[in-house]
Amino acid sequence: MNLKELAELLELSQTTVSRALNGYPEVSESTRERVQQMARQHKYRPNTRATGLATGKAMAIGHVIPVYSKNEVVNPVFGEFIAGASQVYSAKGYELLLTVADSENEQDTYRNLAAKGAVDGVIVHAPQVEDARVALLREIGLPFVIHGRVPTSELDYSWIDINNRRAFSQATKLLIDLGHERIALINGLEMLTFADSRKRGYSEAMNAAGLKIDPTIMTSDELTEGHGYHATRNMLKLENYPTAFLVSSYIVALGVQRAISQAGLRMGDDVSVIIHDDDLSFFHNNDPEPQFTATHSSVREAGVMAAQMLLNIIDDPSLAPMNQLLEARLTIGASTGPVKKKRQRHVTR
Amino acid sequence: MNLKELAELLELSQTTVSRALNGYPEVSESTRERVQQMARQHKYRPNTRATGLATGKAMAIGHVIPVYSKNEVVNPVFGEFIAGASQVYSAKGYELLLTVADSENEQDTYRNLAAKGAVDGVIVHAPQVEDARVALLREIGLPFVIHGRVPTSELDYSWIDINNRRAFSQATKLLIDLGHERIALINGLEMLTFADSRKRGYSEAMNAAGLKIDPTIMTSDELTEGHGYHATRNMLKLENYPTAFLVSSYIVALGVQRAISQAGLRMGDDVSVIIHDDDLSFFHNNDPEPQFTATHSSVREAGVMAAQMLLNIIDDPSLAPMNQLLEARLTIGASTGPVKKKRQRHVTR
DNA sequence: AGTATTAATCTAAGCGCTTTGGGAAACCAG
C-alpha cells in the first residue's frame, strides 16, 4: 500500500492525504480522521526512501564500531551503549545504521555514509589520542557526537565522556590510603583516550603520594579476559609483585581474578583489586557487598544521552557544541583491603 | 556531488554516466574510464535513497535484537554474531540496520521494516519455542534467515543453527562417564529454542543412563553472571548437592565458578563444570589447557554464514529454503574430572 | 448583491537515481 493507492481509495489527492497524515493544518479534521482511519486499516507506512528523498533527511544515525587487532575484539561495551541509544532513536523515528570498520577503512566509512546520504549524523566511538575523525567530520559537515573526548583537537565539538582521569586517580588514592605502594595498572589500549586518561589519573595519584611509577607493572592491551589473566600471572611471578591492581574493565578483571586465585592468593585479602565497571547488563556488581570495589558509570545511560544530544544537534544545527562530563562513583566491594604482609605463594594446580 | 552535476561536468547525459559507473556494456571503454576518473576525483557516491527508490532495493539488512526482561539484558552473543554478518554485508555493499525491540513491539517492528521498505531482508535472532515470527514474515513476504530453528513451525524456511541437543547430550554423557550422577543444568531461558534443545539433550543423556532428572538442580534464566552465581550458590547448599554443572554460557559459568570457590570447593576437582562456549572474542578459552571443558561453536562464523545465506536468498528468491546445522566440538579443559567423594564444605569468607 | 477572506483541496514540480525505448553515426555487405 503506497500513498497513491491510499489516495485513490479515499478519492483524495496525494497531497491531502500526505498532509493529513503529517499533521498539517490545511486539512479539515473530518477528512484527517477519515484518512488516518483508512491508513491504519491498511497498515500504510510511508516508504522511507521516498520520504527521505523528498525531505532530504535520512532519518538514520550511523554508529561506526572500530576494530583494531586481527582478532577483532568487539567490545561488549558497544552493545550496551547502542542498546541505550537505540531507545532514543526509535522513540523519535530514527533508524540505527551499524558499520564495523577496521581502522584503515574508517575514514572512508564516514565519507561514504555522508556522501551516500545514508545518515543524518554519526556517533563516534572509541576516540583516539590523535584522532583524525574530528577534522574529517567537520570537513564533510556531518553532525556528530563523540563518546569520549579528543584532547589534541583544537576544534570544539560535541562529546559525552566520563571523568576517567578523576575516577582512576580516586581509585588509586584509595589503594594508597589502604597502604598499597606497588599498584599495577591493567589498562586498555592507551592509544584510546579513555585508557590514556585513566593512566594519567593513576600517575597523578601515584606522584602525589610520592610513589614510584613502574612500567613493569603496567600493561595496555585489548579489554579481554586473557589480557587480565596473562598480565597478572606474569606480574605475580615478580619478586616484588604488586599488592594491588587497578583494572580497566570487569571482563579484564575476571582474568586478573583467575590469575590471583591460581597463584594461591586471595582477592580482597592478599591482593586488592579495583575495577572500572561499565554496568554491563549481564554482569551486575550490585549485590549488597559487591564482588569488586569499582568506579561505576553506566554506558547505557551514556548511550541515551549521546543519542539525545545528537538528535538535538540535527534538529538545530546552529546549536553550540554540547558537552557532558559524567563523574564515576566509587563503591566499595569485597575486592579491596589493607595491604598485608606477603605470604608464601603456591600454585594450586 | 550528484549524478546530474557529474554528467554536466562530463558533458554527457545522466544515463550514460550511470551506465558507465554501473558497468553496462552500452558505453565505450574510453568514456567509461573518463567517467570513472571524474567520479573518483570528485568522490561521487550515488545517493542510497535515490538508488533505492529507483531500483526498489534497500540494500540493507535488518537485525532485530529482542529484549525480554525489565533489566534488558543485551546478550553479547549478538554483538559477535553481528560482527561476523557485517563483514559479509559491507563486502556486498549492504548496510546493517539494527533495532532493539522488546517482545511486545517485535511483530510491529518487522511489519514496519517491511512496509517502510527499509530493508531487503532480516535475520531473526533468538527464536522461541512458539514463535509467531515465521508465519508473520511469510505473510508479509520479507526474506529472512533464522539464527536457530523453530521446532513447532510446520513451514519450511531458512535457518542456521548449532546442534544444541547433541552438544549437551554429549557433554552430559561425558560427565556421566566420569561418574557424576547429580548433574545440574544452568540453562538460558527455556522459552528460547537453543535452551530448550539443550535441556532435551541433557534429559536424553540422563535418561539413557537411567539417572533421575531432578528439577531442583535445574535453572532457566537470562545468561548473566548473577544467574550462574545465585543458582550455584543455592544448589551447593543442598544436602545432596550436584557434583557437576552443565552451563549454557561462558558468562554464566563465571558466576558458577565464583560460587564454587566461595563454597570452598575447587572446580575440576571437587566439582566439574562443562560450558557452552560461543567463542566470544573477549573470552578465549583456547589455551593449551583451556580453563573450561566446553562445547564450542563460533557465533561469529554463524553470523557470516547466516548473512551469506540471506543475501543468496535475496538475490534469487526462487531458491529453496536453505538449512545449515553446525556441530559443536567438545574439548577437554581444566574444569572437569572424575567424581570425588564429597568433602566437608566450608565458606571462605 | 457583490467583493474580500478564509478554508479545503488539488495540480504539478522536484528529490537523485535507473531504465526503457529511441536515434544518430559509423560500419559492413552486397
Added chain:
DNA sequence: CTGGTTTCCCAAAGCGCTTAGATTAATACT
C-alpha cells in the same frame, strides 16, 4: 550507393514521497 547492423549516446518516464502555488468552495463583510 543502399539497406541492414552495430555502437554509442540521449530524452524522458518513473520510483513514492513532500510541498509551493493554483484553484475552488464556503463564509464574512459592507
